[in-house]
Amino acid sequence: MNVLVTGAAGFIGYHLCRYLLARGDQVLGIDNLNDYYDVNLKLARLKELEEGAGCERFRFIKLDVSDKAAMEQLFREGDFQRVVHLAAQAGVRYSLENPDAYISANIVGFMNVLEGCRHHSIEHLVYASSSSVYGANETLPFSERDNVDHPLSLYAATKKSNELMAHTYSSLYRLPTTGLRFFTVYGPWGRPDMALFLFTRNILAGEPIDVFNQGNHRRDFTYVDDIVEGVVRTLDDAAAPDAKWSGSDPDPSTSFAPWRVFNLGHGEPVELMTYIRTIERIVGRKAKINLLPMQPGDVPETAASVKALEAAVHYRPETGVEEGIERFVSWYRQFYGV
Template sequence: MKVLVTGAAGFIGSHVSLYLLERGDEVVGLDNLNDYYDVNLKLDRLKRVEQHKNSYNFSFVKVSVEDKEAMENLFEEHKFDKVVHLAAQAGVRYSLENPHAYIDANIVGFMNILEGCRHNQVKHLVYASSSSVYGANESMPFSVHDNVDHPVSLYAASKKANELMAHTYSHLFNLPTTGLRFFTVYGPWGRPDMALFLFTKAILEDKPIKVFNYGNHKRDFTYIDDIVEGIIRTLDHTAEANPEWSGKDPDPGTSKAPWRVYNIGNQSPVQLMEYIETLEDSLGKKAEKELLPLQMGDVPDTYADVEALVKDVDYRPQTTIQTGIGNFVDWYKDYFKVK
């Protein structure tokens, strides 16, 4: 297959690109290499992809998804078989500071992806949604069959909007689309603005870590390899219509159109304090904790029901936090030359 991977220099996108190259697919990686966080980390991720033994199947384009003309030209030139859309303005908290960035990248950019797929006979679009769409929902575990109409951050609202926009294109143009609601992704080559990265850096530098909600968070932490496996399995399993779907009793997780959404989470929520203790064990060092209240836009708990993923693609994430955090710490020490 010829696959477009947007956000190819990102945490998840670089891992997906490597997986696709490993199995022999042709990959066009797109990223705008913005400075939301350290560009050097993005470039190093990209270097890993470009040094793969099948790198002759990889090409990179530096483009922003919100650039309408550039995206039209890219789709027309390459005629992709499938698209994995991971480029986005990430971060719940940053959406409080710079809301326009989320409209540009996550709404306008997604519109350009949908139009490119529509006009160039793309066989399947898989795109990143987020567990944040569950917002004020307190029914646990979060199910794709739950209502998700009460987001508590603009980031979450933009991801919910993506699911709605995708449904429209699946309905109008029979474009198969699959949205993946990721649950707190972590692991080697992760984002510096995420908790595990911030905690590790602070602990090693003998600085206090900020523990929000007084450590009472529960998160369904999901290891990067599990996320990638879920992406690939859904990419290979083209979204189909649900023939039993009824407008009289509408199921939010399926449709009469070839449209699907799935949770990808560990289905095993972990208390934030336990997560920190596991990190302390891996580092062999205790953290100094600054306990703080819940931040605006955050939700107290996340917990994924992944039964739809199991049913349709026979996959359930299962990496423990002990294994995942250990792998991250090994990578962090190697990458930053920490002894």
């Protein structure tokens, strides 16, 4: 296929592009290369894509999804069959400091993607949502049938907005869309603002690590290869109307339109302190732990029910936390020479 991947220089975008190129797809990647975290890491990911296997089928354009004119030109000149939209302003805590960035990237940018897909007969749009949409929901594991009307951060609110916007376009224009609610993704080439990266870096440097909620968090840590497998399986299986859907008893995860949302997680939440002890064991050093209170916008626990995705596309996560952390630490040591 000819696939457009937004956010191609990002953590998940990089791994997804590698997968698509390895199986023979044509990939056009776009990214604005902003400085939310180290741009050099993003450039290193791009270099891998531009020089690695299948590189002759990869093309990159530096482009901001919030730039309407540039996005219109991109879709007009491209010949995409399917689109994976991963570009977004990430981070729950950063949304408290710079809310404008989330409206620009996550709302305006997503609108531009939807318009491009609408006007150019895209076969299927798959986009990144987030486990953050579950907000104040305390029923575990989180199910796609759960209410998601109580977000706890602007980031979460923008992701729920994306799901609603996608439904509107699926309903009005019969655009097949699938939203994937990612659960705490980790692995090689990961983001420097994420826990595994921060913990590994500081433990190796002999510096303390900040552990919020007094270490009482539980997270559904999901290895990046499993995430990419779920993305590709849904990309290949375009959303279709649910013949069983009823307006008198509406299923929040499907629709009369070609629209759906899925959880994409591991399905086995891990205590944060267990996660940290695993990092210590693999790194070979003890962490200096700075226990802190819960941060605004955080939730104490996430856990994904992945039954719907398994039933739809036979998704099944394969990488456990210990193996995933070992792979990350190995990459980190090699990449940073420590």
